[in-house]
């Protein structure tokens with residue numbers, strides 16, 4: 331993802347960037363590119379609104395703003411995600427509460443979420459990890475039943491669909507997307523939110539533009555930051571968005587071929603293919619040993635890592651120190667997110683989760699190489715054997 335051959339940036343993006351530079355207008359307040367990107371995104375997803383912003387983290391911040399927690403309110407989310415899911419909760423002075431995950435795919439366990447809903451819970455923030463749909467129908471029903479906002483983090487899940495075939499990002503109040511370098515499509519850094527809720531869209535648009543109600547002159551109606559996407563980014567993102575269906579289709583073809591090649595291999599749980607967008611290719615080793623397997627695969631030239639994170643986010647060092655100045659606000663008076671008990675997440679990250687980098691430009695030869703290396707490594711281990719595989 332850091333090499334030209336691993337991305338789909340080509341003549342279309344060059345032309346888009348050139349068009350913007352020649353126009354003399356690089357700012358989306360007065361330009362046309364970001365608005366065109368928003369139209370293309372709302373058409374692609376069938377959403378009432380789409381708003382471009384400066385990053386996936388900014389998109390998630392806008393979504394938390396739309397959910398409007400009071401300071402000290404709680405947002406339930408997963409400990410296996412990018413920190414960009416969690417930082418916006420803190421930035422709105424709300425408290426992240428980590429729920430444990432489903433050990434079969436690392437996505438939020440709706441029953442664990444339900445157990446944590448309390449009087450201060452305001453929203454559920456679900457992540458579709460690695461491109462696999464979270465159990466979003468159950469989370470949606472839970473949110474509706476308890477009067478909570480549901481936010482979907484689709485940064486890794488462009489064009490992911492639910493088992494019922496519905497696109498993820500359309501199940502709650504806001505769906506959030508990232509255009510960072512490592513995502514399915516990229517403009518370096520960028521984000522998009524989609525929503526059908528007019529009031530949520532108004533709040534998010536204002537927050538992304540310093541609370542500036544441009545129709546009312548130089549007038550500020552609320553707190554906001556500058557999360558605007560630039561015209562250069564938007565033009566490149568627009569060209570990338572047109573390539574997205576091809577990117578996802580290519581990833582699906584090769585990832586599904588790998589799943590077929592690995593079927594019947596002892597000691598691994600294969601990912602469910604339905605609706606998966608394959609940001610990464612995840613494997614679960616119920617008997618453990620993912621770190622040793624990842625090391626062995628890397629020796630064979632396969633870009634594999636164990637655990638995805640150094641530690642699940644409930645164990646991140648951030649909870650040990652102050653958050654604002656010398657203060658731990660908004661955590662004062664409540665338990666720390668670091669106190670959360672998420673045994674499934676902890677075991678996945680330390681022992682059972684293996685991810686292989688995936689890419690739209692992989693060929694059948696790449697699939698064969700990954701399948702061969704995995705088969706060699708796993709066949710050497712006794713079925714069900716615990717501990718190091720190498």
Ligand SMILES: *Cc1c(COP(=O)(O)O)cnc(C)c1O
Pocket residue numbers: 385386387388411412413414415457483485486508509510519520521
């Ligand atoms: C990448 C990512 C983010 C943050 O997006 P940025 O564009 O890097 O700010 C948030 N959540 C998930 C799940 C991500 O993968």
